[in-house]
Amino acid sequence: MKLTILGSGTAAPLLERNNSGYMLEAxxxxxxxxxxxxxxxxxxxxxxxxxxxxxxxYTHLHNDHINDLGAIIWGNxxxxxxxxxxxxxGPKGFKKYFRILxxxxxxxxxxxxxxxxxxxxxxKIKIGNVNVTTNQIKHSSTTKSIAYRFEHKGKSCxxxxxxxxxxxxxxxxxxxxVLLIECSFPNKVEGHLTPSLAGKIASKAxxxxxxxxxxxxxxxKTDIVKQxxxxxxxxxxLASDKMKVNV
Ligand SMILES: [Zn+2]
Ligand SMILES: [Zn+2]
Numbered sequence: 668m669k670l671t672i673l674g675s676g677t678a679a680p681l682l683e684r685n686n687s688g689y690m691l692e693a694x695x696x697x698x699x700x701x702x703x704x705x706x707x708x709x710x711x712x713x714x715x716x717x718x719x720x721x722x723x724x725y726t727h728l729h730n731d732h733i734n735d736l737g738a739i740i741w742g743n744x745x746x747x748x749x750x751x752x753x754x755x756x757g758p759k760g761f762k763k764y765f766r767i768l769x770x771x772x773x774x775x776x777x778x779x780x781x782x783x784x785x786x787x788x789x790x791k792i793k794i795g796n797v798n799v800t801t802n803q804i805k806h807s808s809t810t811k812s813i814a815y816r817f818e819h820k821g822k823s824c825x826x827x828x829x830x831x832x833x834x835x836x837x838x839x840x841x842x843x844x845v846l847l848i849e850c851s852f853p854n855k856v857e858g859h860l861t862p863s864l865a866g867k868i869a870s871k872a873x874x875x876x877x878x879x880x881x882x883x884x885x886x887x888k889t890d891i892v893k894q895x896x897x898x899x900x901x902x903x904x905l906a907s908d909k910m911k912v913n914v
């Protein structure tokens with residue numbers, strides 16, 4: 668599998684770090700993981716074709732993770748170029764979110780190509796030869812998020828996105844070859860992780876490679892690796908936009 672960082676940023680606008688978005692290529696397929704504002708442009712910059720993306724997985728409905736869904740739908744509607752269906756996955760409430768976006772904001776209730784929408788909690792899906800396992804994890808006191816685990820050819824990549832420190836996220840990341848997870852702030856904030864808490868999750872889950880992402884400006888002013896090293900002995904990678912990692 669190949670993971671490309673499209674956006675390692677957050678809701679705080681930064682020129683060099685786009686809102687959340689990642690591309691996972693596996694089994695000849697392209698899986699887009701979240702699509703915050705600007706991801707459509709990042710896809711162009713990295714020569715990904717919008718019409719090749721068959722599956723988009725949303726962790727939660729915060730704007731820095733989903734804002735470009737409207738741009739993606741309209742981009743696909745244009746010109747009759749898209750021939751295959753688009754499969755969208757998200758947490759509870761995603762269908763309602765999509766209905767409002769599509770019918771009220773985009774005013775295009777019927778798409779020229781098929782759109783399939785699935786709401787997920789703790790589920791297992793098979794897409795070609797890729798096994799996708801989802802776990803509901805705690806983000807904030809009011810928001811649940813979905814952690815996605817992708818397995819192909821004996822390798823596993825877990826995208827946990829925004830998370831609170833919780834047993835659900837540790838379970839979702841268990842024995843992963845790669846864990847891609849947020850480390851938003853240097854000091855604990857409700858609903859987010861620090862570098863050392865992200866490391867603690869990776870340690871408890873026995874993760875091999877930890878990719879830290881979703882950096883707010885405050886955490887970028889600190890020594891993220893040093894903080895994370897206090898709790899995690901494995902390989903630490905700091906995500907940056909356009910970085911590619913083989914899983
Ligand atoms: Zn969030
Ligand atoms: Zn976020």
